[in-house]
Amino acid sequence: MKHFNHLGRVLIIGWVLLFSAAHLSAQELETPPQVKAPIQTTADKTWLWSALKGQKSFDGLAEVQQNDVEQFEILLIATLNEARKPKDEIEMEDLQERWASHQWLLQQSPSGKWFVLREHPDHQTGRGVYAFRTGVKSRIVLQAPHRFNDLMTGSITTKLFQQQSVSAIALNTIHRNKVDLSHTPLHFINAFTSAVIKVQPDVTIFQIHGFTNNGKTGAAKFAKIIVSDSTKFPGRSARQTALELKTTFGADHTRLFPVDIQQLGGTTNRQAEIAHGLGCPNFLHLELNRDFRAKLDADASVRASFFASLVGGAKR
Numbered sequence: 001m002k003h004f005n006h007l008g009r010v011l012i013i014g015w016v017l018l019f020s021a022a023h024l025s026a027q028e029l030e031t032p033p034q035v036k037a038p039i040q041t042t043a044d045k046t047w048l049w050s051a052l053k054g055q056k057s058f059d060g061l062a063e064v065q066q067n068d069v070e071q072f073e074i075l076l077i078a079t080l081n082e083a084r085k086p087k088d089e090i091e092m093e094d095l096q097e098r099w100a101s102h103q104w105l106l107q108q109s110p111s112g113k114w115f116v117l118r119e120h121p122d123h124q125t126g127r128g129v130y131a132f133r134t135g136v137k138s139r140i141v142l143q144a145p146h147r148f149n150d151l152m153t154g155s156i157t158t159k160l161f162q163q164q165s166v167s168a169i170a171l172n173t174i175h176r177n178k179v180d181l182s183h184t185p186l187h188f189i190n191a192f193t194s195a196v197i198k199v200q201p202d203v204t205i206f207q208i209h210g211f212t213n214n215g216k217t218g219a220a221k222f223a224k225i226i227v228s229d230s231t232k233f234p235g236r237s238a239r240q241t242a243l244e245l246k247t248t249f250g251a252d253h254t255r256l257f258p259v260d261i262q263q264l265g266g267t268t269n270r271q272a273e274i275a276h277g278l279g280c281p282n283f284l285h286l287e288l289n290r291d292f293r294a295k296l297d298a299d300a301s302v303r304a305s306f307f308a309s310l311v312g313g314a315k316r
Helices: 002-030 040-053 066-083 090-098 155-165 188-199 237-248 270-277 290-296 300-314
Strands: 104-108 114-119 129-133 140-144 168-171 204-211 225-228 255-258 284-289
Touching: 002 300, 040 114, 040 168, 066 090, 066 114, 066 129, 090 104, 090 225, 129 204, 140 155, 140 300, 155 204, 155 290, 168 188, 168 225, 188 204, 188 225, 188 270, 204 270, 204 290, 225 237, 237 255, 237 284, 237 300, 270 284, 284 290, 290 300
Parallel strands: 140 168, 140 204, 204 284, 225 255
Antiparallel strands: 104 114, 114 129, 129 168, 225 284
């Protein structure tokens, strides 16, 4: 009897082990182990952040020349058109040589998915940094002209560029205290604004800014998001985008300028003036408070909802 009891225990243990092995095997089939991102994707992400990082030093501020800005726009239009092609058809070397003759560095990510245009390391004078996604014909362009002052706006813009369907971005490489890119009459970001509209007239440009609620009164005291097309009579895109954002993030904290709020409307914004002058009604000036910027920067799901609201409002 003891022999049979021992044999029974052995059989039970055997069945348990067999069942456990089968269960684990099924789990492996149903829920594959988490794997690292492909090396190419990781390389692209690292490369992009490095290429877009803010410059820590400059050779010295140089007076912006009209001819330089005009040449920049001509070359940028050619580059934007080239970026819309399949990557194996892009004439990269020719573009790089043309940019190099103007002290610019045009670089391509390891996968060829992104272009970054930045100042040559030996000629850094605060002209900005610009990036383009190849093979994508998205209508959405992002700008963050005050990323060193409006904290996290550069990071948010870069993450949206990486993760969503955004065709191009523009970032400052000089502090607002030295040059305010939103108000300077002559700068390369102005030419960038003009170029993206000329290449794609139905483009929508979202310019991201940051503000503080401290010291504000009235509607600005509790606002998280302020939407404006930089006019006193907001058009369809501004109204619809504000509505989408109110639906997603709450009407109590989303304001449409000048309907819901009389401050921070960007009415003297130079890029908005250029867009309106070229017949593009879809330039939107977005002011985000610090708490909301922190959420956007930290949480991919919040960024996705934010972007979906922007795109939903920009649809024609």
